Amino acid sequence: MLPKYEYIEHTADLGFRAYGTSPELLFANAAEALFEVLVSLETIRPKEERIVEVEAPGFDTLMVSWLSELLYLFDTEGLLLKLFEIKRIEEDYLRATVCGEFMDQARHEIRTGIKAVTYHKLYVRKNDGMWETQVIVDL
Numbered sequence: 001m002l003p004k005y006e007y008i009e010h011t012a013d014l015g016f017r018a019y020g021t022s023p024e025l026l027f028a029n030a031a032e033a034l035f036e037v038l039v040s041l042e043t044i045r046p047k048e049e050r051i052v053e054v055e056a057p058g059f060d061t062l063m064v065s066w067l068s069e070l071l072y073l074f075d076t077e078g079l080l081l082k083l084f085e086i087k088r089i090e091e092d093y094l095r096a097t098v099c100g101e102f103m104d105q106a107r108h109e110i111r112t113g114i115k116a117v118t119y120h121k122l123y124v125r126k127n128d129g130m131w132e133t134q135v136i137v138d139l
Helices: 023-038 059-077
Strands: 005-010 013-020 048-055 079-090 093-102 123-127 130-138
Touching: 005 023, 013 023, 023 059, 023 079, 023 093, 023 130, 048 059, 059 079, 059 093, 059 123, 059 130
Parallel strands: none
Antiparallel strands: 005 013, 013 130, 048 093, 079 093, 123 130
16 A cells, blocks of 8 residues: 655755545645644644635646745745645646644744745656656755
């Protein structure tokens, strides 16, 4: 059985591969991998909830739009996210409920800052009934 996600080496940046038995699970696991880069998920309490909607042409672009929107919530509101429930997903649309809490410097230590989610070596694909994505983030 594959893990939810794993980190991969990449020169000067950071990458991960996420897995799922469905597109919903894949996108949720990719979001979890993104926030685990920022901070230990164990320190985040699911107190704040947001509805996130993104549109983009195709699963690859949708993945970047999804993760970029979540990163935007962190950058603009200081919202650290932990729970990701994909309510609806199509090749060009995603709607999710996400939960977390605002950054508290007394309890949250930022491990690594993320500047952006990139298209470099990006893919989203289905192999033998399992979904997989590879994402590189700019640190």
